[in-house]
Amino acid sequence: MQSSVTPSKEECTRAIAAIRDTLYVLGGKWKLPIISALIEGPLRFKELQKALEDITPKILSKELKELELNEFVTRTVYATSPVTVEYELTAYSHSLEKVLVELRDWGFQHRKRIKDCSKARRAAEKV
C-alpha cells in the first residue's frame, strides 16, 4: 500500500493536505508524546504526569479530554480508594505506531547530529 513520495503535482497537493489533516488532530506539543507514553500500557493520571516530566495537571487534563473525544484513549475509573483512573490507548491509536516509530527514530538521529555538531565546533575552537 505504501506508495513512495512521487513528484506529481496533484499527488503532492494531496500529500500536503493529508499531512495537515494529521497535524490537525495530533498537532501541538503533547498529544503525540502522551500517546507514546501509553504505548507500553495503561497509565494513571499521576503516572502520566511523571512520564511526561514537565506537563502541568491542567494541560494534561485538557489534552486527555481531547484525545478521549477523538477516540485515541479511553478513560476508566476504578472505585478503589482513593479512586484510580486509567488511561488506555484505543485500537485506533495503535494505527499510529509507525508514525511514532519514525518520529522517535528521527529524533534520535537528530539529537546525535546536534551533539556531533557541537563536538566539532568545540574541537575547532580548541585549534
Place this chain on the structure above:
Amino acid sequence: MQSSVTPSKEECTRAIAAIRDTLYVLGGKWKLPIISALIEGPLRFKELQKALEDITPKILSKELKELELNEFVTRTVYATSPVTVEYELTAYSHSLEKVLVELRDWGFQHRKRIKDCSKARRAAEKV
C-alpha cells in the same frame, strides 16, 4: 536499525524524549507541510504560498527563516527581473521522508475513517 516500540520503561522514556525533540524542531502547523511541498523540487515564494493554500506571506516568511536556520532548506536568489527566490530542501530534510510518508498515509486513512463515520451516521439517521 529499526527497533520496535518495546514496553521497557526506560526505553519508553527515551522514546518520549526523542519524539519531543522532533516536535521541538518541526512542531507547529506549517513546517512539515512546507517541507512536504518542497519534496518534488525547489519552489519560489509565491509558488509555495499557492501550494500551501491559506498561509499568509508573513507566516510563510517566518517559517522559512526558521527552516533555513535549522538547515532544512536553502534559499537562493536569482538575479532575474523581477528577482526570483528559490527554496530547496537540503539533504538533511530528505532524512525526513519516512516520517512524512507515515504522516501522509495516516492522514489519508484518518480522513477515510472520518468520512465512513459520518456516512454511517447519516444512514442511521435515515432509519
Place this chain on the structure above:
DNA sequence: GATATCAGTATCCAATAAGATACCGGTATC
C-alpha cells in the same frame, strides 16, 4: 489530628502562533 495521595479544578497570567490587511521598491507589460 496531621499529613499524604489521588485526580483533577480554579484562577490568573505570559508567550507564542496565527491571521488580516496594507504596503514597499523594483521591474515588466499593456
Place this chain on the structure above:
DNA sequence: GATACCGGTATCTTATTGGATACTGATATC
C-alpha cells in the same frame, strides 16, 4: 502612465497554548 507581479515587511489584533500556583474532597496512613 496605469496596472500587475515578485518577494517579501509592517502593523495590529486575536486565538491558542502553555504555565504557575493554589486548592478541593475523599480516603488512608502515621
